[in-house]
Amino acid sequence: MTNPLLDTWTPPYGLPPFDRIEDAHFAPGLEAALTEARAEIAAIAGSAEAPTFDNTIRPLEAGARKLGQVVRVFYHVAATDSTPAREALQKDFSAKLSAYNSEVISNAALFARIAAVWEGREALGAEEARVAELYYKDFTRAGAALTGADKDRMTEIKARLAMLGTEFTQNLLADERDWVMPLADADLEGLPEFVVATARAAAEERGMEGHVVTLSRSLIVPFLQFSPRRDLREKAYEAWVARGEHDGPTDNRGIAAEVLALREERAKLLGYDSFADYKLEPEMAKTPAAVRDLLMAVWAPAKAAAEADAEVLTAMMQEDGVNGPLEAWDWRYYSEKRRQAEHDLDEAELKPYLQLDKMIEAAFDCAARLFGLSFAPIDAPLAHPDARAWEIRRGERLMAVFVGDYFARAGKRSGAWCGSLRAQHKLDGDTRAIVTNVCNFAKPAKGQPALLSFDDARTLFHEFGHALHHILSDVTYPMISGTSVARDFVELPSQLYEHWLEVPEVLRAFAVHAETGAPMPADLLARMLAAATYDMGFQTVEYVASALVDLDFHEGAAPADPMARQAEVLAKLGMPHAIRMRHATPHFAHVFAGDGYSSGYYSYMWSEVMDADAFAAFEEAGSAFDPDTAAKLEAHILSAGGSAEADGLYRAFRGRMPGVEALLKGRGLDKAA
Structure with a gap:
């Protein structure tokens, strides 16, 4: 059988041939790609030549091309259009990829060569030295230096965690779908x-x-x-x-407990006191104490603001003849009424001015003005009929291909995310990224325009900010390409880009009525922007509570009963009665669907400290589109990927690190007591 997953995909775009890819291609494609990747590893590890960057690290970076193609396409399809057959394949993929990764990490000859290159890093160029350092640290942190029973146990732990993450995701999807x-x-x-x-x-x-x-x-x-x-x-x-919290086959509570126990064991095998200590070591925050300090600095003013708001909403509810306390299912209803009364702002009035297509145009136009990019739609087979693609150029140079998949549907993972079907690199020419944005906006009736809330529009800009990190990436090695940066730095470009949605000249140009084409009236625009920090106490409390529970889960001994621990943490914080965590444990996919944001959900707020300060650089320059500031942003952050430590990249852009004050001001919490 000819397998299109293993082909060299057609220039100039190199998009996967989704029109020829079938589910039957995935399993044999994975097997063939793993066989090829294993042969490449054996050749590198078994080389008789003295280890150098060019005969060890470079071939590692250039290798496993077919495996990358198969894996990226499969997980994109599985996340955006899940089926029972694909869910079964996902479990098989998780087991086989975990086994392969463990084989690579456990290859003593390969690790010895990597260590030798790292020890001689002073003779390398800056980018090569950085890549060698990251390889050495990644292998060490994955257990490459372990021996005997400890090494075997680490392999077992990682295999089990991979399977549990897949099960957690599939259980959550099943509850959302059904x-x-x-x-x-x-x-x-x-x-x-x-x-x-x-x-x-x-x-x-x-x-x-x-x-x-x-x-x-x-x-x-x-x-x-x-x-x-x-x-x-x-x-x-x-x-x-209650997603993930039902007795029966989709119950995620036991999975969460096992994941936390295995993470603790993993960290201790590597010599760390806790999983949080292990996980935070390579991040900007470095320690659990630094994370807790940031979160608690924001918690007190956020809670004060939320409690004051709760009193107002309770009074409104009682005026409606409803006795008893304000509940979580009341907050949004009465908050919307209050927003209409205090800001004369009705979401039903706003939505016709926030068309999906016009907001996409707005995101593209801002990127054109800031970075000289142009966008043109392309006709290509994609993973789902709802998806769309564009080529992105700077002058004649192809910068990237961008794929947007915006509508919610059964079988699609909830939330919004940015991914890539190919990373930017310059190993063998100018290989450009194929970057994806996936959202879950409400799909309109046939023939009607898709309308967004202001929060939806903010999500669109957020994810496109991530996309720009891929689009503008300009490094040689995939290891440091695009969003391959510290977890608490990766949200900086995305959260920073949200600010351009609130630039009045952007909204005047693109916030036009779906039926009349008239621009948003000046008074409505002013009211919308004035309400930008409305209900921020609620939003901050539900987020910070989730981040603090995540940190507590990983900072000490793993709780045998995560739900009881969650309740203890919230009680100690004095969680307001009518607010719940944004992500309770059984559906906290950021933390339990994989290791990505484990001990790291705080990252959004850590990055927000920087994004508020970074946008201030444009304000200080006198324009949201100041070309010199945009050039510095691209040079030091968006094009640099992970080529240097995150704090160094930020200092190169801004000249210093910011304090929490900019964040509190940006959220309107600087005056909360």
């Missing part, structure tokens, strides 16, 4: 037309009549904001926060 709440005609009372239309489209997608609420954020959040039916809000909210 729950629906049908709405009778009377249940639609009080809902804006855009919510009714989204509920109708969700029913149609599932082959159902009428209207339904699903656990897609783009539907459930506006339902909680606008439905006057308190009983239905409670039912929907409790289903949303």
Whole structure:
């Protein structure tokens, strides 16, 4: 069988041939690619030549091309269009890739060669020395220096963690996919037309009549904001926060406990006191204490603001004749009413001005003005009919291919993320990135424009900020390409790019009415921007609580009962009654679907300290599009990837590191007591 996964994909774009790729290609493609990759490793490790960067590190960077193609395509397809067959394949992939990675890490001859190159790094150029250092540290931190029973146990732990992460993700997806709440005609009372239309489209997608609420954020959040039916809000909210917390085959609580225990054991095998100490060592924060200091500096003013808001919302609820305490399913409803009253701002009034296509244009236009990029749609087979692709150029030079997949659907992983189907590098010519943005916006009825909330538009800009990190990457080695940076630095470009959504001249140009084409009225624009920090106490509390629970889980001994530990942490913090964690343990995919954000959910806030200060550099220069500041941002951060330590890159751009004050001011919490 000819396998398109293993072909050399056609220039100039080199996109995967999705129109020829079938599920039947994945398993044999993985086997063939693993065989080739193993042969490459054996050749490098078995070389009779003295180890050098060119005969050890460079071939490691250049190798496993076929394996990279197979893995990137498969996980993109599995995340955006899951099926039972693909879920079964995902478990098989996890086991085989874990075994392969353990083989590579356990290859003593290979590690000895890497160590020899690292020891001689003073003779290397700056980029080569950095790559050699990262290889040495990655191998060491993965257990390459372990021997005997410890080495065997580390292999077992990593294999089990890979499988548990896959199971956690699939359980969460199953709960999100399977729950629906049908709405009778009377249940639609009080809902804006855009919510009714989204509920109708969700029913149609599932082959159902009428209207339904699903656990897609783009539907459930506006339902909680606008439905006057308190009983239905409670039912929907409790289903949303209970994902992964049901007795039965999709229960993630036991998985979370086992993951935490295995992580602790892994860290101690490597000589660390805790998993948090291990995980944070290569990050900007370095220590759990530094993370806790940041989070607690924000917690106190955020909690004070949230508690003051809760008093106002409770009074509003009581005026409606509802007695008892304000509950979590009440907050968004009364907060939306308050926003309309205090800011004269109604999301139903805003949405027609925030069309998906115009917000994509806005994100592209900002990148054109800042970095000289141009965007043109291309017709190419993609993983799903909803996806779209563009070529990105600077002058005549192809900079990247960008793929956007924006709509929610059954079988698609929730949330929003940026990925790549190919990394930028210059190992054998100018290889440019193929970068993806995946979102879960509500899909409109056929023939209607897709309308976003302001938060949705912010998400679009956030993910495109990540994409720019790939698009503008200009390094030689894949190891340090694009977003291959410290976890608490990776969110800087994405969160920084969100600021351009709030630049008035951007909104005046692109926030135009879906029916009339008229620009957003000046008074509505002013009201929207004035409300930018509205309800920030709530948003900050739900986020910081999640980050502190994540840190506590990993900072000491692993809890036997994570749910009990979660409750203890929240009680100690004095968590406001009507606010829940943004991500409770059973659906905390950032932390339990893999190691990416474990002990690292704080990263968004660590990066926010920098993004507030970084945008201030443009303000100080007198323009959000100041060309000199944009050139410095590209040179020192967006094009540099992981070529140097993150704090060094930031200092090169800004001249110093910022304090937490800019973050508090940006969130409107600087005056909270």
